[in-house]
Structures are given as structure tokens and as C-alpha cells.
Amino acid sequence: MHAYQLTEMVEAVGLASKLPLQGVTMERIENPELDRLALDHLANLYKIKDKREGIHLSTLVYCLTRSFFDQLAPVEPTDEEVMLFALGYGLQDVLTPTGAGKLVCIKDGITYSPDFLLKLNGSLGEIKTTRMSSKTLEDHLPETWIEYIMGGCYIREETSYNLMVLLMMGNYHPPFPKIHSETLVFEEQELQANWDYLLGRKEVYEEALSSNQPPQPFQWCKDWECKFCKYRLQCQAMEMVAKKEV
Numbered sequence: 001m002h003a004y005q006l007t008e009m010v011e012a013v014g015l016a017s018k019l020p021l022q023g024v025t026m027e028r029i030e031n032p033e034l035d036r037l038a039l040d041h042l043a044n045l046y047k048i049k050d051k052r053e054g055i056h057l058s059t060l061v062y063c064l065t066r067s068f069f070d071q072l073a074p075v076e077p078t079d080e081e082v083m084l085f086a087l088g089y090g091l092q093d094v095l096t097p098t099g100a101g102k103l104v105c106i107k108d109g110i111t112y113s114p115d116f117l118l119k120l121n122g123s124l125g126e127i128k129t130t131r132m133s134s135k136t137l138e139d140h141l142p143e144t145w146i147e148y149i150m151g152g153c154y155i156r157e158e159t160s161y162n163l164m165v166l167l168m169m170g171n172y173h174p175p176f177p178k179i180h181s182e183t184l185v186f187e188e189q190e191l192q193a194n195w196d197y198l199l200g201r202k203e204v205y206e207e208a209l210s211s212n213q214p215p216q217p218f219q220w221c222k223d224w225e226c227k228f229c230k231y232r233l234q235c236q237a238m239e240m241v242a243k244k245e246v
């Protein structure tokens with residue numbers, strides 16, 4: 001590079017750095033079309049609006065009333081739900097260990113697919129992303145995770161399961177986020193008891209489908225599931241009607 005070119009560049013950079021941003025006139029115009037483009041892309045990419053065939057392990061672990069509505073009278077996911085699912089799936093894709101295998105199994109009419117099979121020993125693995133604090137996770141794991149993982153162990157006739165958690169907010173003090181992994185080990189009797197519990201829920205769900213009557217709202221879910229549920233108004237209305245009829 002010639003000396004005069006270098007001088008010109010230095011001068012140009014110097015000049016640019018002195019430009020007063022306060023003098024820039026910039027309009028900020030909301031662009032909902034671009035939001036929609038991104039949301040539709042994510043919903044299509046991760047098939048968030050598609051109805052799943054068959055009874056999945058997660059269908060039985062989470063609210064049965066919601067599973068019923070999703071199957072027979074689905075409401076479009078909200079934009080917030082699309083973002084939550086897409087973030088979870090996207091991060092799961094990125095975090096899945098290289099070479100990890102995939103698998104789909106069916107037992108007693110229940111479909112199960114672990115997030116990954118570890119390359120080293122073929123053991124099962126689950127990836128979770130959460131905004132929960134790492135301190136909360138240290139104290140206890142969510143019941144739904146445990147029921148699902150135990151169901152997976154039962155189906156695969158394994159007693160241990162690898163869990164990898166991306167704590168997006170760490171412990172809510174910098175630095176965050178954080179990865180936490182652990183291997184969960186169960187007794188065979190515990191796995192059997194959990195499976196019996198899941199089969200009981202399957203009966204309720206199948207009965208609801210065949211009678212076209214949703215399982216009673218607020219009876220087949222964990223409390224936290226209702227908080228941001230898209231069927232909440234529907235469930236509250238059903239509950240009010242049921243109370244009037246008593």
C-alpha cells in the first residue's frame with residue numbers, strides 16, 4: 001500500500017469517527033411484516049402448527065385436556081408459543097452432540113423419541129432449555145421432565161438417562177447462560193410405577209378421544225401449565241358450566 005493511500009485511509013477513519021450521531025435523522029418504522037415472515041418461517045421449520053399422529057410420551061406427561069384440544073379442536077399457537085418452541089428446538093439442534101443418533105420407539109401404543117443417543121455407549125439423552133434459575137434446578141427437576149425421562153427409560157429398558165440443560169439465564173447473576181448436565185439413575189420398581197401412572201393417563205386420554213369429551217379441565221395438568229395456556233378461557237368456561245350443572 002502506498003503511503004499516500006494509508007494517509008487517506010487514516011484521515012477517512014478519523015473523519016468518520018468524528019461524525020456526530022446526534023445529527024443523524026433516522027426514522028424508526030415498525031415492520032410487522034418482517035416479524036410475520038420470521039414467525040411463519042420458524043413455525044414451518046419446526047412444524048409447530050402440524051398435528052402429531054399417535055399418542056406420544058409427551059402427550060401423556062403434559063396436560064391431557066390440552067392434548068385433547070390440540071388433537072380435536074386445535075387453536076393456532078400464539079406468536080409467543082411459536083418463539084418459545086422455536087428457541088427450544090433451535091438450541092436443541094445446536095447442542096445435540098456430533099454423531100448422536102436418533103431413534104423412535106413405540107411401546108404399549110406410546111411413541112417415544114429421545115433427543116439423542118450418545119455415540120459412546122448408545123445411552124439415552126435429553127436436552128432441555130429453560131429460563132429457570134440454576135439454583136432452582138439444583139434443588140429439584142420439574143416433575144414433567146422426570147416422568148418423561150422415566151417413561152423413556154422404561155420403553156428402552158434402561159435405568160439411566162443423560163440430561164443436558166441449557167440454563168438460558170444461568171443463576172440470574174452474570175455471567176450467564178450456563179450448561180448443566182447430569183445422569184439420572186432409577187430403580188426398576190420406580191420405572192414400573194411411573195409407567196403404570198402413564199398408562200392410567202393414556203386410558204383417560206383415549207376415553208376422552210373416543211367420547212369426544214375433553215378430560216376435565218385443571219384435573220390432569222400441573223398448576224404451572226395453565227398460566228399461559230391458549231385454552232385457558234375455554235377451560236374456565238367449561239368449569240363454570242360444570243359448576244352450574246351441579
Ligand code: SF4
Binds near residue numbers: 217225233
Ligand atoms: S388451561 Fe390448564 S387445564 Fe386447560 S388445557 Fe390449558 S393447561 Fe390444560
